[in-house]
Amino acid sequence: MNILKNIETIRDDFPILNTSVNGNKLIYLDNAATSQTPNCVINSISDYYKNLNSNIHRGVHSLSQMATEKYEDTRKKFKSHFNAKSSKEIIFTSGTTHSINLISSGFSKFLNEGDEIIVSHLEHHSNIVPWQMLCEKTGAKMLVIPMNDKGELDLNKFSKILSKRTKVVFVNHVSNALGTVNDIEKIINLSHNVGASVLIDGAQAVPHFKVDVSKLDVDFYVCSAHKFCGPTGVGILYGKKEWLDKLPPYQGGGEMIDEVSFEKTTYTDLPNKFEPGTPNIAGVIASGIALDYINNIGLEEIKEYEDYLLDYATKKLQEINGLKIYGESKNKTSVISFNIGDIHPYDIGSLIDNLGIAVRTGHHCAQPIMDYFKIPGTIRVSFCFYNTKDEIDSLISALKKATKMLS
Amino acid sequence: MKIKDIQEQIVEEFEIFDTWMDKYEYLIELGKSVPVIDEKNKTDDNIIKGCQSKVWLHAQHDNDLVKFYADSDAIITKGIVSLLIRTFSNQKPDDIINASLDFIDDIGLRQHLSPNRANGLNNMIKKIKFYAIAFSKTN
Numbered sequence: 001m002n003i004l005k006n007i008e009t010i011r012d013d014f015p016i017l018n019t020s021v022n023g024n025k026l027i028y029l030d031n032a033a034t035s036q037t038p039n040c041v042i043n044s045i046s047d048y049y050k051n052l053n054s055n056i057h058r059g060v061h062s063l064s065q066m067a068t069e070k071y072e073d074t075r076k077k078f079k080s081h082f083n084a085k086s087s088k089e090i091i092f093t094s095g096t097t098h099s100i101n102l103i104s105s106g107f108s109k110f111l112n113e114g115d116e117i118i119v120s121h122l123e124h125h126s127n128i129v130p131w132q133m134l135c136e137k138t139g140a141k142m143l144v145i146p147m148n149d150k151g152e153l154d155l156n157k158f159s160k161i162l163s164k165r166t167k168v169v170f171v172n173h174v175s176n177a178l179g180t181v182n183d184i185e186k187i188i189n190l191s192h193n194v195g196a197s198v199l200i201d202g203a204q205a206v207p208h209f210k211v212d213v214s215k216l217d218v219d220f221y222v223c224s225a226h227k228f229c230g231p232t233g234v235g236i237l238y239g240k241k242e243w244l245d246k247l248p249p250y251q252g253g254g255e256m257i258d259e260v261s262f263e264k265t266t267y268t269d270l271p272n273k274f275e276p277g278t279p280n281i282a283g284v285i286a287s288g289i290a291l292d293y294i295n296n297i298g299l300e301e302i303k304e305y306e307d308y309l310l311d312y313a314t315k316k317l318q319e320i321n322g323l324k325i326y327g328e329s330k331n332k333t334s335v336i337s338f339n340i341g342d343i344h345p346y347d348i349g350s351l352i353d354n355l356g357i358a359v360r361t362g363h364h365c366a367q368p369i370m371d372y373f374k375i376p377g378t379i380r381v382s383f384c385f386y387n388t389k390d391e392i393d394s395l396i397s398a399l400k401k402a403t404k405m406l407s
Numbered sequence: 408m409k410i411k412d413i414q415e416q417i418v419e420e421f422e423i424f425d426t427w428m429d430k431y432e433y434l435i436e437l438g439k440s441v442p443v444i445d446e447k448n449k450t451d452d453n454i455i456k457g458c459q460s461k462v463w464l465h466a467q468h469d470n471d472l473v474k475f476y477a478d479s480d481a482i483i484t485k486g487i488v489s490l491l492i493r494t495f496s497n498q499k500p501d502d503i504i505n506a507s508l509d510f511i512d513d514i515g516l517r518q519h520l521s522p523n524r525a526n527g528l529n530n531m532i533k534k535i536k537f538y539a540i541a542f543s544k545t546n
Contacts, residue, residue, distance in 0.1 A: 022427070344481035346459040347435075351483075354427050362459050376480060377459065405428075405435055406482055 003297065003305040003385055010297070011386050013038040024356025027391045032176050032204060032335050032382035033360050034226045037290075041230060044289040048282040055278055057255060071281055074288035075271070078236050081291055082221065083212045086241060088270040092284050093235035096203040097126040099222035100170075102237065102274060103199055104130040106247030107168060113139030116165040118158070118196075121147040121372060122175040122182070125365040127201045131170060145171070147372060151178040151327035159190050166196040173205035177366040177380065178327025179310075179335030181205070188218055197243065203227050207384070208306060208333045210299050213238050225283070229384075230290035234283040237274070244270050253277045302385045306334035309383045313392045320399060326369075326378055334383035337364075340399065343406050345379045351402035357395055410502055413494050414510040421514040430515065431483065438486030444476040455530045460484045462531045466538040472497050473542050475535065487516065487528060495535050500543035504536060 003010065011017050014036045019026050028036060054063035056071050072087070079087040093099045111117070111134065119128055121144055135142050143166075145158040153171070162169075169191040174181050184200050191198045199220040202211055207228040213221050220243065225234040239247075249256055249267050253276035258266040267273050294302065313336055317323055322341035339345060349361035362377040363370045370377055381395065408416075424430045444453075448465040455462040460481035467474045475496040479485040494510070495503050511517055 344460060344484075346481040347483050349459075351431060354431070376461070405432060 003301055004308075007386070007388060011388075013040070013293075014386055015039065015042070017386060021356045021358070022354050024354075027357045027394055029381040029383065029387065029391070029395060030358045030360045031207075031384040031387075032227075032364075032380065034232065035207060035229045035384050036386065037231065038229055038293055040293055041286045041290045044286040045231060045282045048285055053282075056281055057272070067281060070285045070288075071279075074284050077288045077291055078238075081210075081295070082236075082238055083214045084238055085214060089238055089241050089244065091237040091239065091244070091271050091274045092279055093222075093237050093274075094233050094280065095226075095235040096201060096222050096224045097130075097235075099220075099235045099237040100126055100199070100201065101130045102250040103220050103222075103239070103247065104134045104170075105250050108134055108137050109248055110246075111138040111140040111167055114165065115140040115167045116143055116163065117141070118143045118145060118161060118166055118169040118191075120145040120153050120171045120182070121368055122151070122153060122178065122180060123170070123172055123366070123368070124176050124201065124203075125367070127170055127172060127199075128368070140167070147369070150329055151175065151180045151369070152329045153180075153182055153187075155183060155186055155190070158187070162190055162194045162196065164194055166191070166194050168197050168199065170199040170201070172201040172203070173211070174202075174208070174333050174335075175327065175366070175369070176204045176335070177364040177369050177378070178329070178337055179204075179332040179382075180327055180329040181331040181333060184218070185216060188216055192217070204333060204335075207294070207302075208299070209303050219243050225287035225290060228290055228294055230287035231280075231283045233280045234287045236287070241270065244274070249273050249276070251276045297385060305385050306383055309387055309389070309392065310334040310336070312389055313381065313383070313395070316392060316396045317399075320396070320403065322403075323399075326373055326375075335380065336382075337378040337380045339375060339378055340403050341407070343403065345377045347406050348379050348399065348402050351405060352395070352398040355394075355398045355401070357398050359395075410494055410498055410506045414508075414513075417490055417493070417510045418513040427515065434486035434516075435482050436486075437489045438479075438482035438484075440489065443489060443492050444478040448476060449478065455534055462488060462528065464531055464534055466535075466542075468500075468542045468545065471499060473500055473503060473539055475538075477531065484528060487511075488531070491528075491531065491535070500539040503539035504543065508532060 016036050052067050054067045056068040075087045075090050078090045117140055119142055143161045146154045148154055171182055171187055173184055188198045197219040200218050202221050202223040206223040219240050221238040223236050226232040256273050256276040258268045323338055326337045345361040349359055360380045364380055421430055444463055444465055449463045453463045453465050455464055460479055462479045465476040475492050477488045477492050479488050
């Protein structure tokens, strides 16, 4: 589907894009925080509660079986999408943060004092803090892949800090703050060469391009549905079967057990081992509908269109006097972080909010990046395939107005 | 001047502006004015952290009055800070403790004090009250 030719039809799928904010038409440019939801996903959630609501995996009655079928079909959808070897390697969680905590917590079984784990300077706090907690618990040491002024990782320095002591490396596929696309193929190869496993945070990648976990040979790959037009509260965790079999359960409860007695409890197999309790059934099924929606448009089309928006926005932003862009990697997704002179990003964000423009300001849960650039935060615009060139023009006009008021 | 009267005065000042843009321009003008805290008091102890912008708050107890000095690294926050200082500074501790903050709603800037703005303003107001409580106990 050619997005540019069909942009109005696509936008009609998203009811929120027709709303107003502060008396102005909403211009939503905060997609890296969360993307908007098309009617088919909204309807899926509504239909579930109207026609299908029933606890899954447990019941013999028809409603339960139908709900279970839809839930498990969704698992198969994600298995195919990511080219995993088995559906058992797809675990549904409540989000990327939950997935990372599940994996990092599991690693406490394998880490000891003297072991090393490696994080990158570009990480979101969700891919830093759980690992710091793990180090406090196990005595392992965390090393950091440094970044450069362009917002790229220095993989030469990375290869120097890798060693036989390295047990796990965890890096984002795409930086949420800067849009940098990291060379994870190289990171995975280098890590595997020393026997380290790799977790890739794909939250900011999955909405923008196809990911093949088998080709990458990645050990763990995590993402969140709400970043690719799905509902909030659903995460997709891919893990190689041999790793998911080794990791202990994260949370205990119903569903993840084989037999329970007060003397001893045994756990069930994948994937249920990591899906205790009643899951977000409606959310998971709707996430599958969101996946269908973006695949129907086509991820290659989406990438091409978003690159077009990124190039246009970058060019127009650079025409604003005193504007500095952070994150100048040649390989970026449609995210632009910037500041204008010495103006505090909060001031700009507050003013353009009154013109209906939604951007994110602050440290974007990536304080180490802000510390590197010695800034309190940035203004971040992040595009999705339903944004338009006209919206970018409105953004530029609003920024110029705000800058004039604040200078 | 009593806290209630100061707030009424502020509301009257803002009433002359028809549009939000004019209100923000006035706030920005207030924010650009001379900072109301000595550089030497912009210490880590006096920082009130917000996710988005920082506020520094310093307080002194002087002849039964509490004097506040404050600043922020964001202009709009600083403009609101200057209004808060104008309202609460040079007042008795008990008057500060018992005062309600009405002018923010009346001038249409409530969104700047919402918790999710995380700009330090909510915490600043809490700290103003805590200072007042502490100083009232030392009387």
